[in-house]
Amino acid sequence: MVQRPPVCWRDYDGPEWGGVEWSPWMDLDADTLATAPDAPGLYRVRHQNREGLSYIGESGDTQHRIRALARRVHDSEMPFRDPHTAAPCLWAIRDDDGPGFELSYTTPEYAADDQQRKGLEAALIASYRLEAGESPPANFGRIISGYQQSSYRSGGVRGGSLNNGENEPNAELGRSPEPWVNFETVTDPNWMASDWSEPYRLADRLDADPSDVGLYRIWYEGDAPPLAYIGESSNISRRLYKHESTYGGDALFSYSSRTDLDASHKRGEVECDLIGAHYIAHGCPPRTQFGYTNQIEIS
Incomplete structure (x- = not known):
């Protein structure tokens, strides 16, 4: 909605x-x-x-x-x-x-x-x-x-x-704002009107085979909201490989392939929409956004 x-x-x-x-x-x-x-x-x-x-x-x-x-x-x-x-x-x-x-x-x-x-x-x-x-x-x-x-x-x-x-x-003109669909339900498969994949464990990231360009989100089962991280990339697989050493293999992720995000500023705009919606809905950004990886311990 x-x-x-x-x-x-x-x-x-x-x-x-x-x-x-x-x-x-x-x-x-x-x-x-x-x-x-x-x-x-x-x-x-x-x-x-x-x-x-x-x-x-x-x-x-x-x-x-x-x-x-x-x-x-x-x-x-x-x-x-x-x-x-x-x-x-x-x-x-x-x-x-x-x-x-x-x-x-x-x-x-x-x-x-x-x-x-x-x-x-x-x-x-x-x-x-x-x-x-x-x-x-x-x-x-x-x-x-x-x-x-x-x-x-x-x-x-x-x-x-x-x-x-x-x-x-x-x-060049950037991206228009994302539709705020279900903006409070941050793990929903239709969150912010993107088509998100099913969740995978980071340890099983090779099974996901995401496209290069798009968005991704990371969280821990039973602990979202808040999410742990929201990201964008022109090479999602490479980014997920780097994230596994930080978040551990049991952390969950899903991705959204977005061929329309063909420039860095466009990906940044949409990533900002997602982080901003998360903040407005839950009073905080994802727990490790902006370099705060010391906050990945789960209570």
Whole structure:
């Protein structure tokens, strides 16, 4: 059954989006943002001349992160992709649409837990995608049409505007949001409208023979929700081989073959939809998401 998350997840530019208290919107200006707390938190960026949000992010030091972003977005040339992967795309939006960025932040107490903060970020992006029908343009390492993205600093390549009609692959449209079918039942064979395989033990992964491209989920019998992990890959078998040493042969997995996820940013978008739905349904991300493999012990 197609469902929607609770109402608080739908008002993506409102003061209580996601059930947390957001600051008022303010100019994306390093001096203006000096009043922001240096606490862990999340932030959202919008442009006055564009519909929707331009970026959703998180940080262990909100003030430092958003002030650094403000400075890079207003550089005279496109910044590198590090230390902020969204900066090149936001710079391109400013270059294309002029000044007009605004930012709002939130620093709930539980954001001090890295895993909870990153889980909330995934939930905010997933709920935004459901309402807006697309991702914020600066999430998932993308760039807007008509621009080449900078490399990482080590590559030394500054991006900028392209000739008319030219685009780079990262400007390709991403995936539309997943249908939120049975989003609370995380081991359902039709969870989030994907066609999931029957469960297999990781020790028996060779019997599954999944296609290369797609999604997978890992859990322990009698212990889900929460799931242990949600992943995406262009080579599912190889990823499962690596996971067996972490989760053990008795852990269960199922997979969903998705030939439509032919680019990294598309797989990232759908993976985020799944993690975000898991967070909204159960108040947490999968127990070992975001590198927390020390949490695989089962009570």
